[in-house]
Amino acid sequence: MSASAFLKTITARRTHYALKNTLPEGVTIDNVQSIVQDIVKYTPTSFNSQSIRAIIITGELHKKVWDQVVNAIEGDSGKKRPTSIRDEAYGSVIFAIDSDVTKKFQEQFAFIASLFPDFDLTSNGAAQINSWAALQEIGLGGHLQHYNAAVKAALGDKIPESWNVEAQLVFGTPVSQPYEKTFIENEVKVLDQ
Ligand SMILES: Cc1cc2nc3c(=O)[nH]c(=O)nc-3n(C[C@H](O)[C@H](O)[C@H](O)COP(=O)(O)O)c2cc1C
8 A cells, every 4th residue: 555646746845936937838727727626626624615715816917916915015025025926926826715604604503613714724724735736746836825915905806705815825937946944853653552
């Protein structure tokens, strides 16, 4: 029994900040859309509530949204990352939770209402990280950002009001290797008593 192909994908995923505004040769935006669509569809959610939402922005809209994020930030140092996203990345997957779904399940299962926000974040995070890993499999580089309020404001009526923006998976063609990553000793023990 081996999970080696899956583990290879999981362990290869990295943060790539240095991107260029292209897709790798042979990759189309339809490929990206189809991957994210499947991940949103098949990521499990509590009670199968299906609270995960996503849109992919590219082109002029990508520039406009990230320009608005840049302008919403005070002080030059904080503008560096969104400026590079605006000028160098190809696109961003915007992940959201539909708060109408959260509310509906909180009402239906009132005895565990307080658990639903965590459930929804768990599933949303899984979709974010699996998308990140899958996009790297087709040669894209990406990094995860959280300019949630500014991105939501910049998107305006392009997403429903009930969508709480949770993360932005920024992607493009990677132009350098990620930094050397270190790991803590963090043994997962098997206990039987
Ligand atoms: C839940 C989560 C939130 C993150 N938020 C940010 C972020 O807001 N900005 C950022 O530059 N990187 C963010 N990262 C990237 C992490 O810093 C990065 O994943 C970590 O340093 C490990 O590096 P790796 O992605 O190359 O494995 C986030 C990653 C995760 C998993």
